[in-house]
Amino acid sequence: MAAGQANRLPRGGRIDRSRPLRFSFDGKSYAGYAGDTLASALLANGVSLLGRSFKLRRPRGIVGGGAEEPNAVMQVGEGAAARPNLLATQVELEPGLAARATRGWPSTRFDIGAALDSFGRILGAGFYYKTFKYPRAWWKLYEHFIRRAAGFGKAPDSPDPDRYEHRNAHCDVLVAGGGPAGLMAALTAARAGARVILADDDVEFGGSLLAGGDAIDGAPAMDWVAGAVAELREMPDCRLLSRGTVFGYHDHNFLTIVQRCVQEADAAAQGPARRPVAERLWRVRAKRVVLAQGAFERPLVFCNNDRPGVMLASAVSGYIHRHAVLPGRRAVVFTNNDSAYRTAIDLAGAGAEVAAIVDSRPGGAGAIGQRVKELGIPVLAGHVVSDVSGRRRVRGAGIARWTGEPWSAVEITLRIDCDLLAVSGGFSPAVHLHSQAGGKLEWDESQLCFLPGEARQPHDSAGAGNGKLSLGDCLADGLRAGKAAVEALGLNPPEIEIPATNESPAAPIKALWRVPAAKDADRCPKQFIDFQNDTTVADIRLAVREGYRNVEHVKRYTALGFGTDQGKLGNINGMAVLAETLGKPIPEVGTTTFRPAYTPVRFGAGAGESVGALYDPVRKTALHQWHEAAGAPMEVVGQWHRPRYFPRNGEDLHAAVARECLAVRNSVGIMDASTLGKIDVRGPDAVNFLERVYTHNVDRMKPGRCAYGILLGEDGMVMDDGVMARLAEDRFYLTTTTGGAAQVLDWLEKWLQTEWPELEVWLTSLTEQFSTLAVAGPNSRALLEKLGCDIPLDRESFPFMHVRTANLAGMPVSLFRVSFSGELAFEINIASGLAPDLWRKLMDVGREFELTPYGTETMHVLRAEKGFVIVGQDTDGSVTPVDLGMNWLLSKEKDFLGKRSLARPDCLRADRKQLVGLLSRAGCTVIPEGAQLIERTGQRAPVPMCGHVTSSYHSASLGHPIALALVAGGRGRRGETLFAAPPGREPIAVEIVSPAFYDPKGGRQHV
Amino acid sequence: MLLIECPWCGPRAETEFSYGGEAGIPRPADPDALSDAEWADYLFYRSNPRGAHRELWNHAQGCRRWFVVERDTVTNRIAGSFRLDETVPVPASAAEKQPEQGD
Amino acid sequence: MNRYSAFGLLRNALSHNRNWRTAWRSPEPEKSYDAIIVGGGGHGLATAYYLAKEHGIRNVAVLEKGWIGGGNTGRNTTIVRSNYLWTEAALLYEKSMQLWEGLSQDLNYNVMFSQRGVYNLGHSLQDMRDIERRVNANRLNGIDAEVVGTAELGKAIPHLNISPGARYPVLGASLQRRGGVARHDAVAWGFARAADALGVDIIEQCQVTGIDVSGGKAVGVQTTRGPIASDRIGVVVAGHAGVLARMAGLRLPIESHPLQAFVSEPIRPVLDTVVMSGAVHGYISQSDKGELVIGAGVDPYNGYGQRGSFPVIEHALQAIVELFPVFSRVRMLRLWGGIVDVAPDACPILSKTPVGGLYFNCGWGTGGFKATPGSGWVFAHTMAHDEAHELNAPFSLERFSTGALVDEHGAAAVAH
Amino acid sequence: MSERIARPHGLEAFFGAAESASRDGVEIALLKNRGFLNLRLDPRRERTVKAAEEVLGQDLPLAANSFSGGKRRVYWLGPDEWLLETGAEEAGALRGELEAALAGHHAAVNDVSGGQATLRLGGPEARTMLSKGCTLDLHPREFAPGQCARTGLARATVLLACIDEAPTFTLIVARSFADYLCRWLANAARP
Ligand SMILES: Cc1cc2nc3c(=O)[nH]c(=O)nc-3n(C[C@H](O)[C@H](O)[C@H](O)COP(=O)(O)OP(=O)(O)OC[C@H]3O[C@@H](n4cnc5c(N)ncnc54)[C@H](O)[C@@H]3O)c2cc1C
Ligand SMILES: NC(=O)c1ccc[n+]([C@@H]2O[C@H](COP(=O)([O-])OP(=O)(O)OC[C@H]3O[C@@H](n4cnc5c(N)ncnc54)[C@H](O)[C@@H]3O)[C@@H](O)[C@H]2O)c1
Ligand SMILES: Cc1cc2nc3c(=O)[nH]c(=O)nc-3n(C[C@H](O)[C@H](O)[C@H](O)COP(=O)(O)O)c2cc1C
């Protein structure tokens, strides 16, 4: 079966040859092995053309070996299981995996859009800002076509079958990156007894060691890795997360890690119910952090450097060692530093012909140069690869001698055929997390890279990510960072000997940011810096020419670093070319801002389990199950679900509400009002405190008395309302609106604690303790009497607006003679555990009175008939009690919160919007809620508006519709006609009336 | 996600707390004595510094106590948490921050 | 300034793009100017442009501490709409909308204003009442607005979750078809280029560190590039308004908060309109390049860091997955924050101050990108005439004393 | 396992899912017949503390985030707030006794039995499961038997107490959140 895998080496690699598997790419089937990535398997099969570039549609192949890959952006899977934009270099091969290239139409190979490449010069940086402006209306059309070219992969077409979860974790030391440096740091910390989390985004620990033939203590380096990992796994307080990417480093040493837990095929095999967690988001609070992310190799910037077959040297070594894949037969290696020499050795060792090492440094390499010579690999020092031939695949390298002068022109004097060009432009430490955490960067001129500088949070960097390029230095640096971390935690660092490595000293790197070409930088063939966004040297020069000189402007004008790799491959080259163009030193140009996510993170993983039914709690009353069984549709009120109406025999909302309303008006109804907020207020200063926050005179209330009360914000606007009952001299019971319950308690506590700590008052929330059953209607008293109440309920013994404790049907309750419907009514407060029982008993006994359960909608109609407001519906944040006609509630004798604001000029305006009632002139039209009110019809915009409808219902009791509205100066305009002007409808003539439509004198509730 | 030290419960995650705005704005003793502008200053005007900020937090999901935190509004570094009945030390420097890259 | 056109692109391509001139100069600051604008965001640059264009005041400097457009202008979700509830706000944003509609041509710079419609979803009966109220008000104010039912939403926005069983079921929406998005950077650059062409000096890397006041009047500023004199100073620094106010001995009813946004990786077009939901706190559109651009909520506490709290991002992701379950496997590419200047009524301040010749333009909070041209237009008027235009007269500082707030706060849960 | 119930209680239906999610490593059970009193007093007033302690027959825990065992559990909720857990039948009487003893003191006693739902959560995986929605450090050294905390669990506020080293936790939540919390627990209990 390996027959198809022409580039697969017969031996070696960390693949599992006993587990061959098949996958497909662009519809064609291929073979690979467990342990392959999609990229390595494709390379093994000789597939080199993997996509097209974003703007110019140039053919592209694999460049890198991991997160820096800009080209191999794949669509994996289909339908609900589709995964857009995966990097082939990061996709673990699994059986049946189906991948497609994301760019190129009709196919990757023959892309019609490729013609765009010829227009490259017109399509320079920012070209779209300069055109498509005329004719004005055409932008829509232009944009239509521009958008068709947008994006790489496709979003799935149906909801995600995967499960995600969040996990909170705490540790002493978090180590990001499990290469030699990270492993060493983790070992050090763990041996000191610290709680350690070690996360690495790869499948296996080892980092760069996975990809090389390194030795530690005379044995293969991976043996040392295996030992370290085994030891860490044994430690009780150490957590190892492979496939775990630290993607965010936030303030206060909070880090976020996304861990891929299961492969797609394995997850799907389990079926929906038992589907395992696909990805887990770790939310980690770490005391110290060691960043050991390693370094990214940089490509070199020469003409046509984007041709498939031009690859990072370290990636080539990785494919050879880790995956046993030889990406080319005849290679040229092009470098400005020593590291790529190892790739040449690796290539030769794997049986490839290394036609030449082209080294831009006149002096060539250090000690490793000798080994290369021994292998017979020719080295062209002081030379550069200036251009390549080949379109869909490199066919040869054009080589020129170079004097070292940055922008000079060169002449190609030598062409070497090759199908692989391995390049190295040096290494950039992955300072991403360090920078996200607010750490500074320092330019190192000798190593030509930014190093992590001063940190803002308790973190440290180690290894290649800290500019240590040799294995020995990485191990030592990991040890140092691990020790520093545990010392900072007050632990004793263990003694660990640095394992021995056998490396020879390297010759220094030499700057080569842009490889000179035969023509100047504006006229030579394209030299790519950001492969994904087709940003070239010429684009950067154009941006500078046009005044976009700041690195952030250049980024935004040329899209440098905007792609899915976020500049991991090209940014430093881009900044250096910018610096050279501006004639400034690189550190003065600086970098763009590093941001999360380090690599892209699925929305689903970020969302975790709080989606669907768990998106937000649904709060349920003790009677919820009864309501559900009765078939009541629910209304969402804040987090609560409340029954909206109780339909019978297929009634619709209107029929049910009319029936419920009449039942209350004519006999008796019952409503679950348990969601009201309830607060117990106690203490010698209770009156004093309530006087300060409520507007009315609290001290005049005798024990046993209830009063309607409102709370104002300090801005004088109505914040909440409810009934207040005085239970004793020093004890009150407050109710609040459903939505305001938590807010009011917090507000009261805030004033008590911050402003008036001297007041002796205790507040206790009883919202959950008591359920509230509102029994309303002329037969409500009879009903309770029938049920069995141990206190007299007649008008004289228990008058309106009073409270009593009692025993009802043998259960202890508080009875409030308050009414939100205008009828004789009792609000029964009972411990929630007993509420279902009492409700059932009431329903039983109530049969005689046709006791009718009613929902929020009926409650709204009944209260609107009385002209009672609902805070939040008839008010918004701009309504004062005066606007509502509640002056009678505002004490003149005392100060209260918000009082001063009512005296501001705007609050004294006569033409403020005031609460009124409305009747439609035609009689039968229900005016839409939200409708704006105008004085005259037929005006042209902008039409002055004088108010709006806040509540509107058909009143079954009155036999006609009613509405509440806020109208400018409304109270003085009774009898006037206005027009409601709902969108798309004929204006409705309405008359301003008193908001008290029903029983305005209140006789019915006083009986 | 900040780690905020509740003076009673110790360090807890930001999500357990609610924010109460600038600390140390006492309610005027006699609001009626204030001009509209003075009242507006109390109601709406805030010092909103770039740098050290004294602010109120409530341990809403914990002990429900209000307390004062001194936090740097640029770095989010917290200099200390204080109970309301503690005398809060004078800040070392309430001076405005100098510009900082990447804030 | 060379005019931009398709022909120009072609001609320049032939000369290897070597003859393009700078979009704006980078002059050294003069000793004094007729007017100084502090802050090179969209609003500041627009102010300078309209000062020069509409009022003939061309000896103007825009002083920017970093790079122009690097503040909130360069980091917002670019939603443009004018369907505000209160007439005062609606007319101001509608002025802006009208300027947007000709802006690319006026500036000779394609700001890619794309009127792909903005939906505001309603999830509760009260949401729907508020939507009716707002749409009705908009139409009376001459602003296009519609109420859209759930079924129609299902057709117009293919992947939107309109299941009645959703935790926050979609009951309907308002739609402003003229609303949409624009290319944020282009707005800053387009205004800068056009202002520069009229003589305005745009001076980057020039931080204002002090405001000189003499005899109750502003006379100039101190900067990191030396003092600059002017008796007409407009401060347009968004989240830093409080810092600048203090330099002149003033306080403002403004608090600065981090506000975050993020983009997904670019995906094939799936969403061709703007969807906002106040109740679940998410808003989303797809850019011409293919990223989903998503806005999160504001951090509750004051902050001057251009980054925010991660739980806020988690919440936004949950909201987006609720609204669009098919986006669960799309990946978040980059997230960032801006510093927004929030006023108590969530409405801007475009006002004279107690200091003569010193004007403040701030308080746009989470929603001022859409106002960029209109804000510049009225603020230029205010600075030129030392008097508010009737469109911005309601947005003075006095309203906080009189109580005449324009309370969009109560009406719109999110105001982007 | 769970105690027998005296009265229908309105919560059972919610718990089915959570209880049946118990598996190897996690055990979830509804605790019935629990009674709760909320107590507020100023601990700086020694006489008041004494008066309360005499009725309770045990100390009021004054250390933050701890509870005292004994006849009944007394949880510290805040510097001047405690939750007393008793048998359901006892709560009323205890409240009466406390109110009588605290008459004349500045204190508040409220019966909140009806407002709580109580769960027991146990097993070696219990910590892991809680960590999915709780930001506290639940490491056995940091959150040991005898400790309790009011904190967030997913989107609910709960009182979490560590009872023993098994570990066993008690989880007390406002009753209206019980349905949500049980659904959340059922989900979190999945491996
Ligand atoms: C994440 C996010 C999403 C948003 N989404 C939307 C949206 O969808 N729709 C919408 O309409 N609005 C949105 N907004 C709001 C919108 O971005 C802003 O209201 C608007 O861009 C403000 O523009 P500006 O020019 O006033 O401020 P900025 O663009 O912030 O400009 C102010 C400038 O002042 C400079 N400055 C500060 N101090 C000094 C000093 N001392 N000296 C010199 N210069 C100084 C700054 O560097 C900055 O460049 C969003 C904001 C954010 C952060
Ligand atoms: N020859 C050279 O010039 C050269 C250059 C660079 C590196 N190296 C070699 O590479 C090795 C460097 O060791 P090291 O330990 O510093 O780095 P490493 O590259 O070996 O390991 C870093 C690990 O961190 C992981 N990682 C990066 N970002 C991460 C994140 N955000 N979350 C989770 N994991 C993340 C990577 O996948 C990798 O596995 C040494 O052996 C060194 O000699 C050599
Ligand atoms: C509307 C919009 C779209 C963006 N699209 C992308 C994008 O496709 N890729 C990207 O890397 N960043 C994108 N960004 C984010 C910017 O890279 C950057 O993070 C943001 O402007 C804030 O600046 P800062 O991160 O440099 O502080 C976008 C920003 C905005 C406002």
Ligand SMILES: [Zn+2]
């Ligand atoms: Zn606390």
